[in-house]
Amino acid sequence: MGYWLFKTEPDTFGIEDLKHRPQQTEPWDGVRNYQARNFLRDSVALNDKVFIYHSSCKEVGIAGVAKVSRAGYPDETQFNPESAYYDPKASRDNPRWYRVDVTFEQQFARVLPLSTIKATPAIHEIGLVKKGHRLSVMPVSAEEWQILMNMAQGKQ
DNA sequence: GCCAACGTTGGC
């Protein structure tokens, strides 16, 4: 099974919003970065686990967990001229952007802060802390996943 | 709001 971290701005869409969606499920769309797109299209698989990370907000950090309920398929918003994510260079024959569906699994009692993650030596290799920290979709190793889950659930 | 660290664009 694969592990991932997806970034989102909770003022727009956060773990609370996901929890209250019908079926607690939502397409993860609007990703417009090629490296992140490649992950969504090629690597993120059904039933993979996803950390939901809140950025650009009061409590920056990992807010909870979702799972992938549908693997990569074309992001509908690229075809919609009304959408903020519209891409005139994309076509249905040749889609440029992809999305997956995610389903809510759990919200942590407290957001696991970025500052705590940064202060954890075992986690120094994670993309959040290293180069590429601007990626909105990034892989997490099984070890990192376990460490972060334990920290988030207070089982240090 | 600042600004560093990227990513993208476009002229050549």
Place this chain on the structure above:
DNA sequence: GCCAACGTTGGC
């Protein structure tokens, strides 16, 4: 293909 200019991200 280079690289300067520009745009975006995201922590603080």
